[in-house]
Amino acid sequence: MKSAATMPRRNLVPWKGMLVGLLFGCLVVLNLAPLIWGFLTSLKSEADLFRFPPTLFDFEPTLENYRRVFASGFGQSLAVSLTYSTITVVMVLLLGVPAAYAFDRFEFPGRKPLLLLVVASIPLSLGAAALLIPNYIYFLKLGLTNHFYTLPLIYTAHQLPMAIWIIKGTMEGIPRELDEAAIADGAGHFTILRLVILPLILPGLGAAGVMAFVGSWNEFVASTVMVDNPALRPVQPAIYNFIGYFGREWGPLSAAAILGILPILIVFTLLGRLIVSGLTKGSVKG
Missing domain, CATH: 1.10.3720.10 (MetI-like)
Structure with missing residues (x-):
């Protein structure tokens, strides 16, 4: 049996490599987006939570929600x-x-x-x-x-x-x-x-x-x-x-x-x- 060191490597076609990288990039974004959105939501005041249209970063962060959570x-x-x-x-x-x-x-x-x-x-x-x-x-x-x-x-x-x-x-x-x-x-x-x-x-x-x-x-x-x-x-x-x-x-x-x-x-x-x-x-x- 050939060891892993002696086995020939398969070169990945450049466009296939880019496709694989793009796919994994999309998966990372899809997995991290809800976590980031939830973290930002936890830092918003009640007024910022119901602002329309919603804002991603344009708000004043507050720890009031965390204080309420620990108080409970x-x-x-x-x-x-x-x-x-x-x-x-x-x-x-x-x-x-x-x-x-x-x-x-x-x-x-x-x-x-x-x-x-x-x-x-x-x-x-x-x-x-x-x-x-x-x-x-x-x-x-x-x-x-x-x-x-x-x-x-x-x-x-x-x-x-x-x-x-x-x-x-x-x-x-x-x-x-x-x-x-x-x-x-x-x-x-x-x-x-x-x-x-x-x-x-x-x-x-x-x-x-x-x-x-x-x-x-x-x-x-x-x-x-x-x-x-x-x-x-x-x-x-x-x-x-x-x-x-x-x-x-x-x-x-x-x-x-x-x-x-x-x-x-x-x-x-x-x-x-x-x-x-x-x-x-x-x-x-x-």
Whole structure:
């Protein structure tokens, strides 16, 4: 097999390169335009918000909308969401690593059906509105609703299949000869997992952690039903509260949305490369 360094490069026709660049430029504009417009809206006074024709930059910036948002207790909702997401990431990694190790390194009865079940449950990471009613009934009968651990339990169940799939894919790229060498030296499976496997799957762990954080931070449906205590309300329902009975409060709504997006932007800026690295780590075997 030819290595990537020895494979011939394909020259891109100039006009095709310009077309690709124009396409990506359009995608960047389409993705950034709503974010920029929302940020500018969050800095406008009520008079500037309803000015006609609308203005993009010709207005006097104000932080009044952000003051109103924080006065409503939005800061507590941010802290609650950060706590929920952190707990979810920790639980997903604690449960996902040994599960992925077992699926990748062991043969046991029911392994393939269980793995298919895990793969089939991956769409839960995008939310499961269809399961909301049965989940609510079960949690209500068990007395698990409206507690600080209610949403982390649901988020962990939703994000765990995706984490197992990502981590298992990363483990597949690790030669089994390393396990055999460690066993020959007297190491057990726990020692192999801790000292041999874990240092080599850090990109996969990072990718799984980022996906779990983003999925739990953005979840809306379960968080609006499973808890009704304002002290336990995460950030997404708190943003929705600015859509009032008499209409939308565009200034505070935009400010709350920007504050809700900011942690996601920070996470992707610092750890975004881990998603690509973790998802492709085990895709090519030497």
